[in-house]
Amino acid sequence: xxxxxxxxxxxxxxxxxxxxxxxxxxxxxxxxxxxxxxxxxxxxxxxxxxxxxxxxxxxxxxxxxxxxxxxxxxxxxxxxx
Numbered sequence: 001x002x003x004x005x006x007x008x009x010x011x012x013x014x015x016x017x018x019x020x021x022x023x024x025x026x027x028x029x030x031x032x033x034x035x036x037x038x039x040x041x042x043x044x045x046x047x048x049x050x051x052x053x054x055x056x057x058x059x060x061x062x063x064x065x066x067x068x069x070x071x072x073x074x075x076x077x078x079x080x081x
Contacts, residue, residue: 037070
């Protein structure tokens with residue numbers, strides 16, 4: 001699936017993609033591409049779930065772990081761009 005930005009830099013995401021993955025995305029930048037990772041409707045609940053036993057970890061540690069996990073999942077899903 002391909003899309004392009006408009007004159008103001010906005011990216012059109014087709015309806016079927018928005019319906020499946022939602023309205024909010026985290027942009028993961030790689031050296032040769034970017035990937036959009038859907039953001040949970042309730043980010044706090046997603047952080048609690050992802051953090052699991054890390055409840056004593058700092059917010060920064062949790063954030064780094066979540067970002068690393070998102071990148072790993074994108075790579076496993078065959079995110080060749």
